[in-house]
Amino acid sequence: MNGVELRDGVVAVVKADCPTCRLVAPLLSTLDVEVVSEDADAGLATSYRLGVEAVPTLVRLKAGEEVERLVGWDRAAWRSFTGVADLGDDLPQYRPGCGSRTQDPGVAEELAVRFGGSQLRARRVELGALEDEAEAIFDRGWTDGLPVVPPTESRVLRMLEGTTRAPDEVVGVVPPDLVHCTVEKVAINAVMAGCRPEYLPVVLAAVEACCTSEFNGHGLLATTYFSGPVVIVNGPVRRAIGMNSGVNALGQGTRANLAVGRALQLVIRNVGGGRPGGVDRATLGNPGKIAFCFAEDEEGSPFEPLSVSRGAPAGASAVTLFAGAGVQPVVDQLSRDPESLARTLAVCLRTVAHPKLVIAFDALIVISPEHGRVFRQAGWDRARLLDELTALLQLPGSELVRGAGGIAEGVPGHLAGTTLPKFRPGGLLVTHAGGRAGLFSAIVAGWASGETGSQPVTREVGT
Amino acid sequence: MTSETVDTATAPRVLLDPTGERVAATVPRAARPRSLDGLTVGLLNITKPRGDVFLDRLEGLLTERGLRVERYAKPTFTKPAPVDLRHEIATKCDLVIEALAD
Numbered sequence: 305m306n307g308v309e310l311r312d313g314v315v316a317v318v319k320a321d322c323p324t325c326r327l328v329a330p331l332l333s334t335l336d337v338e339v340v341s342e343d344a345d346a347g348l349a350t351s352y353r354l355g356v357e358a359v360p361t362l363v364r365l366k367a368g369e370e371v372e373r374l375v376g377w378d379r380a381a382w383r384s385f386t387g388v389a390d391l392g393d394d395l396p397q398y399r400p401g402c403g404s405r406t407q408d409p410g411v412a413e414e415l416a417v418r419f420g421g422s423q424l425r426a427r428r429v430e431l432g433a434l435e436d437e438a439e440a441i442f443d444r445g446w447t448d449g450l451p452v453v454p455p456t457e458s459r460v461l462r463m464l465e466g467t468t469r470a471p472d473e474v475v476g477v478v479p480p481d482l483v484h485c486t487v488e489k490v491a492i493n494a495v496m497a498g499c500r501p502e503y504l505p506v507v508l509a510a511v512e513a514c515c516t517s518e519f520n521g522h523g524l525l526a527t528t529y530f531s532g533p534v535v536i537v538n539g540p541v542r543r544a545i546g547m548n549s550g551v552n553a554l555g556q557g558t559r560a561n562l563a564v565g566r567a568l569q570l571v572i573r574n575v576g577g578g579r580p581g582g583v584d585r586a587t588l589g590n591p592g593k594i595a596f597c598f599a600e601d602e603e604g605s606p607f608e609p610l611s612v613s614r615g616a617p618a619g620a621s622a623v624t625l626f627a628g629a630g631v632q633p634v635v636d637q638l639s640r641d642p643e644s645l646a647r648t649l650a651v652c653l654r655t656v657a658h659p660k661l662v663i664a665f666d667a668l669i670v671i672s673p674e675h676g677r678v679f680r681q682a683g684w685d686r687a688r689l690l691d692e693l694t695a696l697l698q699l700p701g702s703e704l705v706r707g708a709g710g711i712a713e714g715v716p717g718h719l720a721g722t723t724l725p726k727f728r729p730g731g732l733l734v735t736h737a738g739g740r741a742g743l744f745s746a747i748v749a750g751w752a753s754g755e756t757g758s759q760p761v762t763r764e765v766g767t
Numbered sequence: 768m769t770s771e772t773v774d775t776a777t778a779p780r781v782l783l784d785p786t787g788e789r790v791a792a793t794v795p796r797a798a799r800p801r802s803l804d805g806l807t808v809g810l811l812n813i814t815k816p817r818g819d820v821f822l823d824r825l826e827g828l829l830t831e832r833g834l835r836v837e838r839y840a841k842p843t844f845t846k847p848a849p850v851d852l853r854h855e856i857a858t859k860c861d862l863v864i865e866a867l868a869d
Binding site: 424 | 780782788789842847
């Protein structure tokens with residue numbers, strides 16, 4: 305019983321503000337029972353360890369083990385339990401009990417920390433009496449430059465309620481330090497990022513995806529390039545946790561979007577040891593490296609969900625990670641037919657990284673609802689749009705070679721007579737998000753593509 | 768906590784460590800050779816553009832001085848060198864020069 309000494313016999317757990325407990329109090333004083341009140345710390349500990357859910361509760365212990373339990377007031381049941389035949393003649397036959405204080409909102413995790421013999425393994429860091437919590441965390445280098453929620457044990461235990469996975473289960477091996485990262489460590493960083501417990505499964509899926517060799521989180525972190533992980537969420541979990549796929553979907557203001565993206569980055573920083581100026585060698589970086597996570601607008605989309613197009617089951621929640629470098633606007637307020645709009649996207653896509661560089665970089669296209677309507681009305685699905693873009697982005701080598709256009713950058717001269725695709729096969733992702741007004745879409749330029757760099761990775765969200 | 772019996776105001780504030788809690792291993796640097804005479808030099812191209820230009824020139828200069836040179840390349844600059852490649856270099860070479868060109 306975790307250090308609580310309970311003698312054999314009957315224990316009665318009560319609390320002061322329970323009318324049923326007050327009703328039976330005079331009677332309890334006449335019986336051979338140990339009365340334990342939840343209003344005192346020791347009593348609360350006993351109640352917690354006995355797993356009492358309502359009061360009054362009678363528990364009979366024999367050789368340290370529970371052998372019988374009775375909840376509430378029921379005259380016949382109490383008579384049978386105590387063996388006293390004329391017990392409580394002056395009391396009503398039956399009164400239900402009240403909720404135990406151990407069941408009050410937010411209390412269970414506090415009690416688990418204080419009395420429960422925590423199963424969590426992370427090192428405990430005790431702060432000085434005069435230390436400011438937020439400053440103490442900055443001082444230890446645990447933040448991305450913004451304040452975080454202090455990861456107390458009770459908050460982490462509450463976070464862990466968001467998943468069915470065990471705290472010591474390994475989620476992935478996090479680069480760059482190649483640390484085996486447990487569910488507990490993800491939960492700690494999720495607390496710091498501002499997540500609610502129900503976001504945790506999404507964060508876990510994102511961490512899993514980031515730790516795959518296809519996604520190449522190590523190279524993505526270490527590169528001098530701008531990119532960082534972009535998380536696109538599909539399926540019912542979007543609505544369940546309140547993610548934004550509408551107005552300002554890529555921007556500020558939605559807790560679930562930002563906290564999930566930030567939690568992934570904090571895991572890389574804290575668990576993986578990936579810090580700017582350390583292994584992170586980004587020349588400029590991009591603001592999305594604090595958090596870049598949004599939901600796809602599936603309901604208004606002309607396309608099937610991105611996750612489904614990448615092999616996830618329809619109706620399942622999933623995350624797709626893309627190594628993205630920031631948002632490039634695409635403005636076209638005049639195209640009303642899909643051919644014209646595809647040509648607009650193509651000329652804008654050509655500028656990804658450099659108009660004269662090809663194949664080396666992927667791109668994610670975020671089609672907004674007003675642009676999506678043009679494709680839907682014309683009956684274009686994702687495959688059709690990608691086919692059209694691929695055809696439009698076959699570029700003459702003569703325009704791309706080094707020196708062409710008076711620009712030294714470009715492909716080697718021997719490719720002058722060839723035709724080269726801007727993107728490798730599979731190097732374009734298309735998703736749908738944004739507010740209902742605005743004939744704009746967005747390009748999120750990628751990083752070194754394919755097997756030489758990062759490939760997008762889709763993972764189902766578990767429980 | 769709502770009860771006066773659970774006094775969180777004076778309880779010690781304890782946080783859980785969000786890091787990997789690794790103790791950094793210290794690996795001593797290999798001894799620097801006093802001279803290159805008779806040694807084999809590995810030249811490792813991480814396969815960034817123009818790394819070959821730098822290493823070709825180095826190979827010429829080292830060969831002129833009568834040194835043996837072994838050339839290596841990583842499959843991709845975006846990922847750490849495979850362990851077998853690192854082992855081969857360590858086995859065959861006395862020192863290695865890596866080209867981080869761009």
